[in-house]
Amino acid sequence: MPVRPSPRRPFVSILHRSIVAVVASLALVGLLGSCAGERPSLGKQAPVTTAAKGSTTSTSSSAPPATVPAPVVPGPDTLLGYIATPTAKPVVRAEPRDDAPAIDIPAVTALGAPTTLAVLGDATTAAGGGWYQVVLPTRPNGATGWVPAASVTITKTPFRLFIDLEGRALRVEKDGTAVMNSKIAIGTSENPTPVGASYLTELIDNVEPGGAYGPYAFGLALHSDTLTEFAGGPGQVGIHGTNKPELIGDRVSSGCIRLTNDGVGQLVDFQLPLGAPVLIT
Structure with a gap:
């Protein structure tokens, strides 16, 4: 990938500006358990940060309509960039009613990132009867649940990531316009990269930027x-850099999506919020 004309901002300055994601300097093998490669060194978790200025926008706080909407299937037509951030421990139900079975979702991820949930449909009208349907960061892939509208804060990101496995390509769109196109490496035929609608759950600053995972990795709400189980992790899939750029374009990972280190750095520069949609086909 050609060097970009403008230098990347130092990562520490991004933290001071309260960018979107939580950045944790710890072992990626525990989080991204389905990624192949050497183990990065352990480190310490960095402070939790809040949403980036300009990466999300608040939605209307007007009262929701009275009718509960029909459930929808996660996909490009329904995962539109609306993000639900619980104001306390997530209250998630299997159906949009208070007496429905509860789904246990922790308040933070395994790395300490605040749990975010991708909203299905248009959040300005979807909270019928006071509920949002959301994609869950659990198995099985594509699982959904419902959260009370009063229990979450809703924001919207203009960014969506599209991953074409057959074409070995990643495309980032902002407000529907492509702002990045990059070649990728994907999972092998034995351990393929799963398809489906997902979203970003963590951003990790690797303590060994020259290692197998490159300088940064994004966790996804997606599992192999x-x-x-893989090397002590739950088989979670991610997007990360690599120390073998010559393998970009091949099927070489255990399910994760690999970019060049410049490519994953460009994703970080976009200040993508946790909850940004990732659509894999």
Whole structure:
């Protein structure tokens, strides 16, 4: 990938500006358990930060309509960039009613990032009866639940990520316009990269930027279809850099999506919010 004309802002300055994601300097193998490669060194978790200025926008706080909307399937037509951030421990139900079975979702991820949930449909009208349907960061992939509208803060990001496995390509769109196109490496035929609608759950600043995962990795609300456990992790899939850029374009990982280190750095520069949609086909 050619060097960008403008230098990347130092990561510490991004933290001081309260960018979107939580950045944790710790072992990626525990989080991104389905990624192949050497183990990065352990480090310490960085402070939790809040949403980036300009990366999300608040939605209307007007009262929701009285009718509960029909459930929808996660996909490009329904995962529109609306993000629900619980104001306390997430209250998630299997159906949009208070007496429906509860779904246990922790308040923070395994790395300490605040739990975010991708909203399905148009959040300005979707909270019928006071509920939002959301994509969950759990198995099975594509699982959904419902959260009370009063229990979350809703924001909207203009960014969506599209991953074409057959074409080995990643595309980032902002307000529907492509702002990045990059070649990727994907999972092998034995451990393929799963398809489906997902979203970003963490941003990790690797303590060994020259290692197998590169300088940064994004966790996804997505898990391997073939690996239920890998090197002590839950088989979570991610997007990360690599120390073998010559393999970009091949099927070489255990499910994760690999970019060049410049490519994953460009994703960080976009200040993508946790909850930004990732659509894999």
